[in-house]
Amino acid sequence: MKSVAGIFTTRDAAERAVRRLASSGISQDRLTLLTPGTDIGRLASVPTDEGEAPGTGAAIGAVTGVATGAGVGLPIGAAVSVIVPGIGPIIVFGLLGAALFGAGGAAIGNALESTLTRGVPRDDIFVIEDALRAGRSVVVALVDDAASAQRARDAFRETGALDFDTARDRWWGALPEAERGRFEPVEEHEYRCGFEAAQWCDDRENVRPLHGDLVDRPAFERGFDRGYDYRTSRALKRSA
Numbered sequence: 514m515k516s517v518a519g520i521f522t523t524r525d526a527a528e529r530a531v532r533r534l535a536s537s538g539i540s541q542d543r544l545t546l547l548t549p550g551t552d553i554g555r556l557a558s559v560p561t562d563e564g565e566a567p568g569t570g571a572a573i574g575a576v577t578g579v580a581t582g583a584g585v586g587l588p589i590g591a592a593v594s595v596i597v598p599g600i601g602p603i604i605v606f607g608l609l610g611a612a613l614f615g616a617g618g619a620a621i622g623n624a625l626e627s628t629l630t631r632g633v634p635r636d637d638i639f640v641i642e643d644a645l646r647a648g649r650s651v652v653v654a655l656v657d658d659a660a661s662a663q664r665a666r667d668a669f670r671e672t673g674a675l676d677f678d679t680a681r682d683r684w685w686g687a688l689p690e691a692e693r694g695r696f697e698p699v700e701e702h703e704y705r706c707g708f709e710a711a712q713w714c715d716d717r718e719n720v721r722p723l724h725g726d727l728v729d730r731p732a733f734e735r736g737f738d739r740g741y742d743y744r745t746s747r748a749l750k751r752s753a
Contacts, residue, residue: 517665518637518653519674520644524548527650530672531606537664539654546606547641548650599751600646636723639712640677643684681709694739700732707736712744 521527527546535541592606641651652674654665669676685693685705696704706727710720717737721728728734 514655514657515662516634516637516653516655517662517669518641518651518677519669519672520640520677520680521650521652521672521674524550524650526673527652530652530668530674533668533672534652534654534665537668539656539661539665539668541607543655544607545653545655546604546650547645547653548604548606549600549645549648550602550604597645599748600642603645635713636709636720637677639709640680640684644680685709688743692743694735696732696735703727703730703732704736704739707733707738708740708743711737711740715741 519527519530521530527548531544531546534544592604594602594604596602644651652669654661656662656665666676685708693708694704706724707717710717710724710728714720717728717734724733728737
């Protein structure tokens with residue numbers, strides 16, 4: 514199973530993509546929509562916990578609150594409202610909603626982490642975080658074969674989605690040089706891989722299955738250290 518995902522500037526556009534995917538033959542139980550916002554009134558009585566997000570595999574950070582409800586107008590089932598530190602309230606429709614529906618407390622965080630990372634590359638998690646933090650919506654389709662993946666990509670393109678590779682390039686290009694640190698042009702790929710890896714993982718050794726011997730390169734090490742400092746400094750600013 515692999516994932517195909519798209520980022521949308523509006524929730525309406527994301528919902529159109531979900532309907533297009535469902536009508537194209539993508540199984541409804543393989544579709545997820547994540548979108549910022551929720552019914553604030555329903556969340557007023559939800560307890561919160563300022564626990565810190567785990568490192569490797571943390572899906573959209575630690576979940577601190579939940580209110581359950583039903584998805585309206587979408588063919589993908591339950592919806593769950595969650596509060597995510599550093600991002601705020603989001604609504605999760607579909608596969609994740611079904612997994613989280615009715616859960617509570619620590620079970621919410623465990624379910625969100627295990628469900629989102631199943632089929633979704635862990636190094637894409639920070640791209641999802643960044644999109645949600647910017648007020649955008651994300652649609653994820655889990656597919657089993659190349660034909661289904663192509664149908665999903667076509668549906669995303671036709672509904673105006675931004676693909677993850679482009680989103681990742683824009684995120685990198687928007688970082689000030691003071692945040693990224695300095696590197697030689699020939700080192701950029703290695704340095705950037707390390708920097709990005711630090712956005713979703715606390716231990717450089719844990720990304721070896723993804724990057725192989727690249728993790729031993731000096732530029733990768735410097736990028737990882739710089740990226741980790743960037744990530745932690747942003748977390749401190751958000752909690753201040």
